[in-house]
Amino acid sequence: MKVTNTNHSYSRHQHNFPLTVVIGGGPAGLTAAYQLAKHGIKSTILEKGDRVGGISRTETYKDYRFDIGGHRFFTKVPQVQHLWYEVLKDDFIKVPRLSRIYYKGKFFSYPLEPFNAVSNLGILHSLLILYSYFKVKVKPLPVEENFEQWVTNRFGERLYKTFFKSYTEKVWGIPCTQIRADWAAQRIKGLSLKKAVINAVFGSNDTKTLIKEFDYPILGPGMMWERFQEKLNAQGSPVHLNTEVIKVERQGKRITRIIAKRGDETLTLEGDQFINTMPVAALMHRLDPLPPENILKAARSLKYRDFLIVPIVVNEKDLFPDNWIYIHSPEFKVGRIQNFKNWSPAMVPDTNKTCLGMEYFCSQGDNLWEMDNKDLIRLASEEIVNLGLVDDISKVEDGTVIRQKKAYPVYDGEYKQHLEVLQDYVSTFENLQTVGRNGMHRYNNQDHSMLSALLAAENIMGANHDLWTVNTERSYHEDFVTDDKKKTPVSPSIKAKSINSKVVV
Template identity: 50%
Template sequence: MTNLNNANLAGELDVDVAIIGAGPAGLTAGYLLTKQGKSVAIIEKDETYVGGISRTVEHEGYRFDIGGHRFFSKSQQVVDLWNEILPDDFIQRPRMSRIYYEGKFYSYPLRAFEALGNLGIWRSTACMVSYLRYKLFPIAEVKSFEDWTTNQFGHKLYSIFFKTYTEKVWGMPCDEMSSDWAAQRIKGLSLWSAVIDGLKRSMGLNKIPNDGQAAKTLLETFRYPRLGPGMMWDAARDKVIAAGGTVIMGHGLEQLASDGENGWRMTATAKDGRKIVVKAKDTISSAPMRELAARLHPLPDTTWNASKLKYRDFLTVALKIRSEDLFPDNWIYIHDDKVQVGRVQNFRSWSPEMVPDEGVACVGLEYFCFENDGLWSSSDDDLIALATEEMEILGLCDPKDVIGGAVVRQEKAYPVYDEDYSANVEAMRDELEEKHPTLHLVGRNGMHRYNNQDHAMMTAMLTTENIIAGERIYDTWCVNEDAEYHEAGNEGAEKAIPARETSDEAAGPAISADQAAALNSLMPVPERIKPKDDRKVA
């Protein structure tokens, strides 16, 4: 049982599978592989925390969720794994998120009557005229986020409720962002559906909870680890170690060299220069695709493509404020351009146990930035002062009540969907799959796809199945970036993927009809697969 954290470590490890990154994807793979009797070694460059962006940071007894993580999945297999790893520490929490714009709160997703009422008669009329104009005469060639969202909602509503926030998040104009982003993240929202919903509400006809069959809406409650999402991944790490796996903290990938038929030779380095070499038949990488390509030996032909991939970083400024509570929301989206903050989280609304003092509220102001730009490079004291000032501008607290703060920086939080990202990812993927069938890409940054936590886990689950089978029986790229982003329907509603079914020894493993059906619940419609019909299923 080995947890090599700041240990005097040298030499070589020889394992079945090397794993780069101890986030949700990497730890899921490590846990499932050790259950199958495989030896694994996981390297993680953070010296303290596992979980990646799903970690929980602690400061003076206060705990911060980096980005906000609701534990909801339509995949029963994911739900079962969460319950297996953390069986006794989930709590049920009310779900509430709103949009803040020009001093008023708007429900999220938008409720048409409420939104139009808050905007006033003239702007409401302009919004509806704009909506009808683009429904009658839509933009024919949809290339960008702006094009897609304008067609869906009209240019006026787009400019009010999508443009400012989206450009804060991504640091680029909406007309330069791929329309893929909008199609994946807000694909189920419709202004017309919101109007119909508002009419039903006004007549008392829409009191039945959403069953996932109607227009998308958000869950009213969700499950959450009582001490934050990092609790899940701390437990997963401990289970990997208990099963004989190795977790090497504070070591980043220096080089991943192909060793021909013998597999891989991975060199990881600590800040003080200590190195460890891990030899493995298979390697799983959740490292950012751009970084992996630069550290592969020999360098892939598509290194240039990968070097063009971009990432958006962000930082959380957590403020402790003398108040029992400030607002009931889990978080608030800030669409106001008078401030730089993009979202404000209320950590007590995630879990009361994350905030130890009953008379103190703890909120996290999230700023989206690029690594080493002005915001990222600002001192913690300056960032705390900025956050305090912006809370006053928004009217959310009195600066005199702020009694302390902390800053958490998160690099490469979001893979950027610019106009070239898809072609660059596809080129890298094709080359690696052809030349290196024992190198497996998983997770958000490993695949440069905006996966939620459960989808990142599913890519690791299917990769584990592929490694056990000795071939790629599952196409992990078919896992949808966000099959149900707005969390509609019931948790675990989709059938779990059954245990692998095998044919005779010559034919090897096959994908059954049931497996294909279960996979399809996680895939976008154009990419849905069929069971392999060229193999006999036992």
């Protein structure tokens, strides 16, 4: 390694092994590097933030720990679950799943329970929901191009408007008619009103159901990724924090080196292989020379939804039993509320207090995103009282704000055609793969991001996986399959024993 006062140059020629450069220290980037390290292939990981984990990191404020959105550890991919336990070992706890929906001044159990729903909605509204459901089953909508059409065909128009429309539009900031059906098919496939009622009334659990508990690192999800970081550093695959990639140099069909900034330092890294997890649109603008204009136009056309969380400290020992609550009522700006003490008691340093995460979905430049931190904390404090979850605003003792750019890739009406242009272009490079949620502009959970990374690592070792097929046919992320014949096939070279022999997770 050649080092000067202001420049660090890492060359693959100084080693007897191939070197992989990984852009991004989130679940996908760390998983790829870790899998390569297990096969003797060194990596250098470049992470723009001050800690690893990406959107799955755990932030801290005055010893209070909180997630950026809440991350449960459950999966239908046994290879991923095996990896979680291999890295974190006994530092998981089992957490019972409890969540509710707030709508029109009332709290609904989620998953929906018929007696609770009828009590809250009233008999007339409930009968109209059933009528709407049977009506669409007799005469379904002929086209399912957008979210509204897809959900209506499965739940009926009235239930769609009651429990899907307002919350979805709050999350994405656009009408449901502008959200592609792809997103609905990926996130809520396999559920139906009929199945929900049968499961709730009869306790049915034949092939699929919503999970009732999940694994969780005792100190939050960031604990997992920090453990990955420790192992990689110890294995000679360094993770560089606060390091931003500013240029990705290319010659013909090959990436040649990365230029990155870390404070006042400039790092130049050569490599044999490159794995990207930064937003694929941003990657196109980092290429040097730049790609053709049609590629840049497609990159500029991809849209993202941003996110901010306002953790507030409340001087109450117990507020409510839920892990999280969805706020569907449009009169409240908050979209979801996390109760981190109910994820793990170790997240809160004072057992007599509670830390709530007030989550707001927004876009850079809008009123919420630009709001002063003090005003955001005041807004969160007022809303938690108006929701009836805290009885006096004076009990909110402290708070902070964390903003997360590009938290969610948007599935608008044009995203698919633009993404296909970028996908085809990236495939022309011999030594570049792009994985993970933002790297593929796909609303993956962390397990699907990790699976794409495992397969990318295998490709470096000689396989030929199509990474873009990951999570295209998987059912809703909270379903699991108990029929072994329905296991998703994965490359034999990364097969691992299932942690739980009773279910495929």
